[in-house]
Amino acid sequence: MTRLIQYDDSPPHGARGRLDDHGAIAAILEPTGVRLERWEAGATLSPDAADAEIMAAYAEDIERLKARGGYRSCDIAKMTPDHPDREAMRAKFLAEHVHDDDEVRFFVEGAGLFYIRFGGTVHALECTAGDLIVLPAGTPHWFDTGERPRFTAIRLFTTPEGWVARFTGDEIARAVPLYQGAA
Template sequence: MTTLSIFDFSQPDEAKKVTDDSSEIRALLAEQSVRFEQWPTKDLPDDASQDEILEAYREEVESLKAECGFQTADVVSLNPDHPHKEAFRQKFLDEHTHSEDEVRFFVRGQGLFYLHFGDQVFSVLCEKNDLISVPDGTRHWFDMGPEPRFTCIRLFTNPEGWVADFTGDDIASRLPRYEAMVGGA
């Protein structure tokens, strides 16, 4: 279930959690200029190709491209048996920003986006059918967990794809990781 946990640095061990109401999650994220939507389910096999996935969500992707000026879309997928899963996890675990919005639509599986706003961090457990758009310049990181299982459509305005500017802040190491937030792998 999609979950939003809000950590306040004045009480870092206590997070406010919102799990039952996607409209409340959407509203709280919108206050921070984060777009959150849930798209209708498409029936796809677990081993669907990038082309099959992009075709299944063609209308939604084209609509976002037209609305937001995205130039490209691709699909990223990771499974627990991937030989480089730990390296991929580490790549995204440090706080960073981008010069464009980071947009992910979860076709299957789940992952945690951590969004740093002033004295708060919003941790969003995104699952199948969740779309999140993190505004450019927003300090954030992503945790796919030690046994990742997800497939996401990514949209970019920069044809080079994912380009990060790491902040050097160790905040990501001071908050609970995927295992603590989700409960295991």
């Protein structure tokens, strides 16, 4: 289930509210240009499904997104609790950063937590299977897989260079609670 917890972006970074209504969450995020949609993630995939198999299962969705957003390429981000690099991969995006390109993710399995910072608030958005999130270029955010990650997401790009993270240097990600994993 998609969830949103809002935290103050200034000390002591207290939690202000919690929502699990998808429509209400999308409405809160909309003024910043962040788009949250509910799509069907119904393909049956084997636990060891190859990237090509995942892309084939969601080919229509991928083409629709490419046409709508001008995205030229895509890949698969997949993380499991037994992945040998899970700790390093988690740490890589636990600092606030921005991209020169939109960040587009369609979660087809599992869950992960985006922290999106705007309007004096950190919006901790748990995305689950079926969630499509589009963070506009330049949106300050970070992402947490949790200690025992389990997710598969289709990522779309306009250019490979646009997806490179530019870290803001702000330490706020250290002050807001980490993702405990899907409930």
